[in-house]
Amino acid sequence: MVMERNRFGKLARMGVAVTVISSVLLTACSSKNESPSAEGGNAASKPSTLKVELFDRGNTPAGYTITNSYLTNLVKERFSVPNNIDVQFVPVPRSEEIQKLNVLMASGTEVPDIVFTYDSGTFNRYAEQGGLTELTDLINEYGPNLKKFLGEDTLAYGQYNGEQFAVPGRRLVLGKYASYVRQDWLDKLGLPAPQNSDQLYDTLKAFKEKDPGNTGGKVIPLGMTIASAQYEPLLWSFIEPLTEEQKYTLTQQLGSNDFPTLLPGFKNALQYMNKLYNEGLISKDFGLDKDKKQLWEDVQSGRVGFYSEDAGELYFTQNNTYKNLQTNVPGAVMTPLDAFANSEGKFAKPTYAPNGMYVMIPKSSTHAVEAIKYLDWMASGTNLFDIQFGIEGENFTLVDGVPIVKPDAAQEAIDKIYNFGDFAVIVNGKFAGDDKKNTDAYIAQTPTEYQAAMRKSVEISNTDPIAPVRFDHPIAAESKYGNGLADKFQEFIVKATMVKTDQFEATYTAMMKDYMASGGQAILDERIEAYKKMSSK
Known part of the structure; x- marks a missing residue:
């Protein structure tokens, strides 16, 4: 679980121009109904591109940009290179994420291949209007780790009229x-x-x-x-x-x-x-x-x-x-x-429903296979753990297998995993490994005496x-x-x-x-x- 320190260089900060429209027409989303492809015609030499939405909360630490940080480069190093899939993060202002997402979905061409929202009404509207890719076969073929991690109860919350139109994030803490x-x-x-x-x-x-x-x-x-x-x-x-x-x-x-x-x-x-x-x-x-x-x-x-x-x-x-x-x-x-x-x-x-965020693939995307592969990668190995907890010895220590956040962690270490939840879209809460470890890690956020x-x-x-x-x-x-x-x-x-x-x-x-x-x-x-x-x- 020990991860190399970040050695990646700095890129210029990206700006995002946001246009707010008064209504959303999802017909553009369904106008491109090409069959999803994993590789493309020249995949052996040229990587396919996967565009992924990323919340911009306006709190990026000095030395990073929203699209060039420790976590974006972790994704590229562990997923992009081995799979020949170029992951490009598309910033969306958190404060106006639904408005911006509506604009992107209406365009049909500018919308990322992976988008998400916490708002069930937004998900239902996109599904009802035919703006989303049906995911059942894709998950069965390309998402075995994802399917196992989420479970049927959670996946059911991404269904509309019996069809799977979203990958719901798994909520870890259900008790209220x-x-x-x-x-x-x-x-x-x-x-x-x-x-x-x-x-x-x-x-x-x-x-x-x-x-x-x-x-x-x-x-x-x-x-x-x-x-x-x-x-x-x-x-x-x-x-x-x-x-x-x-x-x-x-x-x-x-x-x-x-x-x-x-x-x-x-x-x-x-x-x-x-x-x-x-x-x-x-x-x-x-x-x-x-x-x-x-x-x-x-x-x-x-x-x-x-x-x-x-x-x-x-x-x-x-x-x-x-x-x-x-x-x-x-x-x-x-x-x-x-x-x-x-x-x-x-x-x-x-109690809470077992789902968190709705992760969706627009109908216009031609990279649905790559999208499911990416989400499946996140659910495999230590990838999710490392995104959420960072580096052992820097961000946390392990006590009986449970990650305990270091109260004296250096700011540099903290900055590396800032806004980690916006990357870890398949889960709501910190996943420490199993239900017991999740609970122990949650409890460890409070002072020892309590x-x-x-x-x-x-x-x-x-x-x-x-x-x-x-x-x-x-x-x-x-x-x-x-x-x-x-x-x-x-x-x-x-x-x-x-x-x-x-x-x-x-x-x-x-x-x-x-x-x-x-x-x-x-x-x-x-x-x-x-x-x-x-x-x-």
């Missing part, structure tokens, strides 16, 4: 959420860790009434915001067992998340939140805290007794939430736990996972109404939670009526029809 409780408060009051909503209510009441943190009446038993990490574990714990048909027809996907608005138990969840709020057990102005800054301040100041969050966020140095809490409140201990058992005794909570708790929070996030529901094609109504309904959903939660208890029923009814009239009914109708067609195949 864990909950945390002030263990020192529980110990002071002689209380056990809560395991379900009833026990949590009793715990929160005790925190409110007895103020074990001596906050002078400023205690916030349950820290809450309008960000999904705070309310989703609670909401989904109230959802009743579902049939397959209910999962597909009643769930609504708005953006990248599945929403439980129509699922049995949703109303009970809101009633529970309403009860907590009216008894002063929830952050008072949670509906205004969209960026979670107030919540983090409340946790760090020692006012919060319990809250749910993205797994591990408490321990990362980015916000130093736990470190600041322990500095501000000596003796404070936050313990990760599962506190939301559902009616089946499961700690069910949503790693045991960090590991526990990751385990919690993966307990009783609720995977997203996926049809074999996008639901058009979700794309049309998704953004507006996501806002309606948050408004639904805030209003139903904050109204007086005797106004809950009327508020819930009015909000549901508004939600359904704003697109919820259209999504429901379309999903019912989609399920009928899918189940009849």
Whole structure:
């Protein structure tokens, strides 16, 4: 895994002129429908060319250009030379990547052979309009390592109407959420860790009434915001067992998340939140805290007794939430736990879909074979590892086979693998070798003293996972109404939670009526029809 130091020279920095157009016509993409070729007529002496999109984030270190860096030259040395394929990177500004990609796709001639996006809507639109190469046979013939690395579950997310139009990046971290409780408060009051909503209510009441943190009446038993990490574990714990048909027809996907608005138990969840709020057990102005800054301040100041969050966020140095809490409140201990058992005794909570970026080959490309060979190369040997982690001894050390990033790595070493994720497009997260090593490497990103708790929070996030529901094609109504309904959903939660208890029923009814009239009914109708067609195949 030890790699030679970079000895490549410097090239002049490339500039990128970007033209933004108001609409995209993908007919140009499908006008060139030549059969993909690997070599061309004179491949023995002249290399074929493979153009690959590369995000330009405007942060290229001194001494490099976006197209001439340690990693671009690693690709050329390890892939281009042995395969007689000249890889040329095409910079696309990250801040306007979809607009630029639309321009390139519309041109049909200037578009790279490999393009990508995180946006599922963009992928679906290109596939629907015939702008992408179908990849099934190509992957089977030229991508054995790629296919094995991704697996069928991940590959399925690159399908449109049963055809493989994208290579989805494999997401390594699927767990989303864990909950945390002030263990020192529980110990002071002689209380056990809560395991379900009833026990949590009793715990929160005790925190409110007895103020074990001596906050002078400023205690916030349950820290809450309008960000999904705070309310989703609670909401989904109230959802009743579902049939397959209910999962597909009643769930609504708005953006990248599945929403439980129509699922049995949703109303009970809101009633529970309403009860907590009216008894002063929830952050008072949670509906205004969209960026979670107030919540983090409340946790760090020692006012919060319990809250749910993205797994591990408490321990990362980015916000130093736990470190600041322990500095501000000596003796404070936050313990990760599962506190939301559902009616089946499961700690069910949503997880991420197993895909990351959508890697695509435009229909106009005549180098689809080379493109799959390149992605397959990335999935073979130590290539992906070396792109992501760099050079042993310079960027990382190996501890029991797990790469540990060197905290004292020289800037020169850090610069070599800057923006490594933009090269490693077949994966989301750092791939250390297998699931255990991936988890260990992820945990190792936190300070040593927090790693045991960090590991526990990751385990919690993966307990009783609720995977997203996926049809074999996008639901058009979700794309049309998704953004507006996501806002309606948050408004639904805030209003139903904050109204007086005797106004809950009327508020819930009015909000549901508004939600359904704003697109919820259209999504429901379309999903019912989609399920009928899918189940009849």
